[in-house]
Amino acid sequence: MHAGIIFFLVILGSILFHIFTPWYWTDIASNWKGMDDTITLTFWVGGGVFVAVCLFMIYCVFKYSYKEDRKAEYKPEDKKLEKILTVATTLGVAALLAPGLIIWNQYVNVPKNSIEIDVMAWQWGWQYRLPGNDGKLGTTKVVNINDDNPFGINLDDPYGRDDVMVQSDIINLENNRPVKILLRSVDVLHNWYVPQFRAKMDAVPGVVTYYWFEPNKVGEYEVLCAEYCGVGHYAMRGGVEVQDPNSYQEWLGEQETFSDLLAKQNKEIETKKVAKNNSNIEKVIYKEEK
């Protein structure tokens, strides 16, 4: 009999823990409130099923504990009951799935007015690139990356020249403006994750992945790498500062563009570098074709 009591206390304790927990999600700072709402819905439905199943089990433990003179019921099947339970479960599951898919549909369709940000990851750090006045990011290649071209921008791509380069692990964002995070990695898997924004996606070497969100709360947030990337994984942090439009424009104006960087370098040296880079590219292409 005491077994039933302990199981009951476990279930009761779980409910109380959920109600009074000081550990819960951080205040949301993006448009993905729908994710939180779906979690809450799943909590109600799923938690309800969990509690109901366990309480029924505890009831059975109390009511039907072994007695020498009692005989258990003999009823191999109950088609009607099984059918009711199947239909009810299917409906419940569908009710949870529907909002999940609706929000996923929003997640994969990026709004047209969003600003693209190139998030570049490596073992172990981050840096960022914003499009310049043309509103477009220049194309890049891993093999182009060197001290003079930290983002590996293709030098013959006209869109790349005015790109804004943020060689820091902290990036500023404009409040209430959707951003499309374009992720790339030069070595292994990484994941640019800010708990308050809810969203995340892996950065995969060899391809560019993306996700989007709209920050809606001014403040500073910590960026965590959320995909295991080797021994420095836990230390691979960065930062985001969400600012109102005025301060953001001010910050943006202070940043260096790719052409600024190129201009800084001596013209002659620059030409040499370009030639060297181009030959590098050719070498690699040749190798890949082989």
Next chain:
Amino acid sequence: MSDEYENKSGYQAQSSEALTGSAGSTPDMDYVRPAELPEQDLYHGHTFLTKWVFCQDAKVIGVQYFLTAVFTGIVGLILSWLMRLQLGFPGLAGFITAEHYYQFVTMHGMIMVVYFLTALFLGGFGNYLIPLMVGARDMVFPYVNMLSFWMFFVAVAILMASFFVPGGPTGAGWTLYPPQTILEGTPGSGMGILLMLISLALFVIGFTMGGLNYMITVLQARTRGMTLMRMPLTVWGIFTATVLAMLAFPALLVSAIMMTLDKVIGTSFFMPTILKAGEVLEYGGGSPILFQHLFWFFGHPEVYIVALPAFGIVSDLISVHARKNIFGYRMMVWAIVGIGALSFFVWAHHMYVSGMNPWFGFFFATTTLIIAVPTAMKVYNWILTLWRGNIRINTVMLWCLGFIVTFVNGGITGIFLGNVSVDVPLSDTYFVVAHFHMVMGIAPVMVIMGAVYHWFPLITGRLLNETLGKWHFWATFLGAYSIYFPMHYLGFIGVPRRYYEMYDSPYMTSAVGMNEFISLAAFLVGAAQFILIFNIIKTLKTGKPAPKNPWKANSLEWHTSTQPPEHGNFGERLPVVHRWPYDFSVPGAKDDFIPQTTPPSEVVHTKVEKT
């Protein structure tokens, strides 16, 4: 449910020995089709080596598998202690560097999933129980079965050897995601990962030998009258899991081979162009996501390879100890088969945020939530079996009840993670860690423990001590629940998994106390397992001898000529089966159980339902 009454004149009833004198019955009602094949010849070992080491008896092989798997499990447990030491009390144990921590994480995961749970359920319980439960004298290929164990043994030896090579074992995470797995920057990216891949390949080869045995024994070597729909659910669970394993493990094998080639001879299956320390490496054009697809095509069915035998075993334990037939047997069988089939269409729910084409999310979220329906049906049937039963609250039943609580809890959080957009904030956080430990760590271990207490008298002839068993259960259940239930909430905060330390963010400092608590609970749960070891030693030395069929069960393993069963299992004659194994508390019957071997003529006045 028992035989159909078919009046087939012209056939001599095959099991009419017991009939003489039964009132009001004809020999025909006990008719069972004759055997189609002669019995197999068994090789009986005579030396110590052939009897206990290179033994061809599936029961001994089962015990060998069991003990080897438990050994790896203890290694995995110690690794988890070391991890919790670092997470709960960072810096307290100075020897745990970040490299070590990641090596512990990786080896713990791989050992527990593959070398402990899979080997224990299929190699251990599968070998011991399948021939006994289907009424066979042994597996159909005993020699290959023996090779299977020794291949597994070599795989474990190589895995353990990787702790002692230069650089240590691999620290790539148990998922072994390239490119980091084989690049410097990950601990053990030299010898460690090579030994891991070799060990996995040998495991798959060894498992294939065993798996062929389990499948073909179930399909071809069942005794007379043992139709598929009269098999205990344990056999259904292990059989379906074996079929899954035979289809899933090849994906692991090829990915291990491809990664070995990437590592050793510089192919680029999984390796794109990579810039490392300012140098462009000699790789190009490979796809890291391809590996993830291959890995999870193995990895998700793997979850059910562990879960289905647990489902089957727990169904039998609940039915026997609730003295009631399993509710909805046919539904249970089809749920096992359906879950098995569906498990091949859900793998990419591990990859929602992996960078694969995001449109896959719609498909895999839908299939994943569909699989929740047959799973939920199984849960309903377990608790409906308890309902109106006559439940013995003994140690075995406690483990079953603990299984129901932890499995439902972990199953519900699976609905969170399967539902694609809910997964986005939760993936790669401690919510995932809590979920999969609850559902495929704790829940199956609950079943293993229940099974150990249940079948111990069969294997050794002695009953384990009940008081110690209950202490063992409560310490394990309450401890494990207080590890993993609060851990979900760390995931809500956003604490990422696989972090060596995490406390410099303001919102995470609140988790310090929680982490200390979880670590203490983890030490307790690990220590509680020594109660079982003590119980086993004590019982083997001084325990009371078990009566024959101590639980009054119906299935064939309790109706052998001797207990523990000898080589060949059933003495002179193989048993003949007349009914399913769940005829408990049948109205009109003298006892509250009717063994599968009881012919209908002996129980004519009972209200047995026909299949």
